[in-house]
Amino acid sequence: MADHAAATPSPQPDLTRNRLPTLFEVLSRRTLPPVDLFSFYIYMRDQQRSVDYLDFWLDVAQHMSLCRHYVRELRRSVLVSTPDPERGSQRSSGILEGLGDMNHPVAGPSMYASEKEKDQDAQMSAFLREDRGEHHESPVSSSARQERPSTTISTPRDPQTDSNSPPHTVARQDIRASAEKILYTFLLPNAEREITLPGSITQDIITAIEEFGRDDPEVFDVAKDYVFQAMERDAFPGFLRMKALGNLIPPTLIMRLIIGLVSIFGGFWAAFVLIFLNESRMTRLWLILPFTIGVYCLASYQYSLDPILALIGFSEYTPFNFSRVREPYVRKLISRRAVMVLTVTVLIDAALCVLFILVPGKRL
Structure with a gap:
């Protein structure tokens, strides 16, 4: 006992935790990205x-x-x-x-x-x-x-x-x-x-x-x-909302809101122009692009979650820098939310496309 130093043991992440971590667990370095101490430090610096x-x-x-x-x-x-x-x-x-x-x-x-x-x-x-x-x-x-x-x-x-x-x-x-x-x-x-x-x-x-x-x-x-x-x-409740229920940070969300609104506006403008020019339904199929981009970006903004990034296991911690989601419970939670957001996106996008592609045209 006396021949060697009694070193302080390094904390180990709890891989069996079937719940969101507490602040003490985060500060004790017992959690994994995206709810680890490094992510909380960045959140306190950039958001709080x-x-x-x-x-x-x-x-x-x-x-x-x-x-x-x-x-x-x-x-x-x-x-x-x-x-x-x-x-x-x-x-x-x-x-x-x-x-x-x-x-x-x-x-x-x-x-x-x-x-x-x-x-x-x-x-x-x-x-x-x-x-x-x-x-x-x-x-x-x-x-x-x-x-x-x-x-x-x-x-x-x-x-x-x-x-x-x-x-x-x-x-x-x-x-x-x-x-x-x-x-x-x-x-x-x-x-x-x-x-x-x-x-x-x-x-x-x-x-x-x-x-x-x-x-x-x-x-x-x-x-x-x-x-x-x-x-x-x-601070900690907002950190969990951002990192355990979403995978995007506020600057990216604002950018997606702007892109989503512009895309949706462009989609509606193009749809009405094509309908009143009596263009064919094949031509109007191009409306899928602006509507899909717009709905996807707005859904990501609404839920603070990019469903495709979530399904492949990534979370954003600084603008356009991503880390893997390694906390098991958070990974399951985000994946379930990603499926839900993707379902909502597909349904709304499909409804808009069907409405404006299949509606009869009338040249003014």
């Missing part, structure tokens, strides 16, 4: 215009993972060697030994944590508060720093990353730097990417970090849960 909230949540989750990684390394060093009394108190060593491996796959909102996880995280935060003046460093940290320059932990911005675990040894000052980065980026007035939170929440965090020197994960718990609930209430 509130990606800063998601970045804040991801940064706080990363901070939690950083703290867990640091405490795991420190705990391992305590277990494999005789603790040096000068490096920490007996109380701190006792807390470390009682924490367990802390191999939680993700750092999520407190309402989804198990009692064991909540207890371990509370003990970890208590240890970090006691430890903040001692600046523990794991045994391998010193040698690692001699081999390469010290680097500040930066929060990964790639939502496709499978794990929040840091790629190298974590030092105590890295945790402090991570907490301050979150504060200065998202929470201070006029910060670079300031997010709107209740004033009491923001002030409590600022006071805890700047006046009391705290950097433990509990500092951000209230804000993280508030942001999670706001995304779950205001």
